[in-house]
Structures are given as structure tokens and as C-alpha cells.
Amino acid sequence: MNAPATLAEVRPDARTGELRSLDLIRKLVGFDTTSRDSNLALIHWVRDYLEGHGLTTTLTFDDDQRKANLFATLAARDGNATDGGIVLSGHTDVVPVEGQPWDTDPFVATFHDGRIYGRGVTDMKSFSAVGLSFVPEFARRGLRKPLHFALSYDEEVGCIGVRRLIADIVARGVRPAGCIVGEPTGMELVVAHKGKRAWRCRVRGLEAHSSLTPHGVNAVQIACEIVAYIAQRGRDFRDAGRRDEAYDVPYTTTHVGVIRGGTALNIVPRDCTFDFEIRHLPFDDPEDFIHDVRAFAARFLPAMHAVDAHTYIEFDHISTLPGFDTHDGSAITALGHACNATGDVGKVSFGTEASLFHGADIPTIICGPGHIAQAHQPNEWVAVEQLRRCEAFMRRLADRIAPA
């Protein structure tokens, strides 16, 4: 792109429509919060900002005290800080920029041609910035019920941080009536996403010269048999499984993403390892799937052990993210419709922290500016039009939770 303007140059421009969140977007994007690094500089800055507006804050840390979640509460007019009200939720971490061809500094929010570029502008600092930019107004108008902000660490590496934040608020007796997660949905209201489970399979065979294959146990070939079974299960879900057409991919999927095995063509390979996952609709049980995969794998063991007793097939659990499905008639969905001025809902295949709030009995919806297709990309961008829609959402939210 040529000669992008800085946000400061853009501010007086009518094209941005005087967005009130621009300063905060620029501020948050300016913190390099790549998941592997500390997010404390951002967290401390936001904590100070919120405390400056009268919110109470709690930090929950990772084991090394290098990263933290921030939970902040603006109490209602009557002092209520725990019962009811909603949570505005966003993760603070972003994916790496290394190896990506960026045309601008990824950590400087840059305006060009109706878009703002920068790492995290879509996934998902803009939603947090828009919410934070309305704090002075929420505080001035006064709330019927408490309003909470939940800013987490390590979402991009498995929704790790927010689990501690949720455990902490449950332990402290904070009982929000609903949660809005601002992951990029193009400001469409999303009420469900699939669950995901991932495992690693480790096949241990026995080496032999490749001219003597019956004397060895070929770990690569056995792994490939199991991989083929997982792929067949994926086709079965597609062709014969239950569907929910509201999802972008309307059936449960299986997938093998990494495989390693063998050292040379003339050696029967001793080891092969592969990673696989299932992304399941609410009515498909991932336990059934892994049970079947294990049972299929077990068929190979007698022949393997007949050659060598030390051979094995092991499965290691890597991660679990439950799915969620918030009833379309729920209060949080109705609030989402009112704030978004739409009646449509969507369901998506990518996982978010929404399922973890949902699992803690906090009804949750997802609605945020930008599109998932722009997330994790070089030159990540969000359209100013999306930010306008998000600010309009927040303005309507203010009218409902903080009537003047």
C-alpha cells in the first residue's frame, strides 16, 4: 500500500466518523502481546485506565506471573457488584507476525482506505477498545446492574488463561447474567460454536532392514491405517451424520494435521507420531469417536506384539474445548438482537472462550467487529464500517443497561 496515514492524521477526517474508540485501538495495538510473551504492560495500562473511572479490578496470573487476566467491575447505582449484569469479554494475546509479509508496522494501528491495519485489530483488540471507550459514559450514566470486563491471556494457544479468570469469579460469587465475547463475527450475532478435542497418537514399532519386513513392525504403515480410519469417520459424519445447517460447516469434522515418522527408506520405521482433532456438533460425542479410534488401533496390537512385546500404540490428550449453543430465546440473545438491531443468528466452526463462560452457567453470545478470514493474516485489517457498527452496538447497550 502507498503512504498510509497515521491515525492522528485521520482523526479529523469525516471518513472515520469521529470514532470514539480510535485512541484506544491505537493504544492496545501498540502493546506487542504475542501469546509467547508477557501481556502485563497492556493489562496494567487497562487496569489503571479502568480504576481511574471507578471500576474495581482483579488480576489472575499464570504460574510464572508473566501473564495475567484482568476482571473489572463497574458496580450498579445501588452498589451491587456481583448479581446479574453482563460481561464484555476479549482476549489480549495475538498470534505471531514472524514470517508474514506486512506492509506496515504490525504494532502501529494504521489507517488506509477505510480500513485500520495492525496485528489484533480484528482478533480481537478492537472490540475490547470499543467497550473500554464507553466506560466513561457507563460510569457517568450509572448502571442498573453491574458491568464487567474480562480480558484474558493465552486464548490463541488453547483458551488457557480465561479458565482461571472464570474459576476466580465463580469462587468470589460473581454471577453475571450473560456474556458477550467480541471475537470477529462481522458484527453478526453468533449463538453457538462447535466443540474441539485434540490428541497425539504415538506408534512404536520395531526397526529392521527393509528387505526383512516380517522381522520388524512398521510404525508408519500402522499409523497410516489409523489416519485412514479417522478420515473415513470424517466422511461418515459428512455423508451419514446429523447436520445443523446453521453452521458454516454443517457437520462434525475430523482432521489429521501433523505426522512424523521414519528415517530412511531402507529401514522399517520404529516410530510414527501424528496429531488429530475432531470438531463436533453438540449432539456428536467426542468420547464415542476416540473410543472407536482406540478400538480400531487395538486390532493391530496382537500382530505387533507377536513380533516384539515392546511395541505399542498410545494416545495422549492434547486439548479440549467444549462447544456451546445458547438458546435463541435466551435473555442474552434478546439483548444481543436489541443492541445489534438484527434478528438473525449464526453458528460457527471455530472455537472461542464463549464455551467456557457458557460452561460456567453464564449464557453467552459472540459478536465482534471484523471477519475471521482476516484474523491471523499479514496486513490484518478491520473496516471502519465494522467499528462504527460495534460502536452503535455499544451505544444501544448503554441505553439499555444505563438508562439516563
Ligand SMILES: [Zn+2]
Ligand atoms: Zn480471537
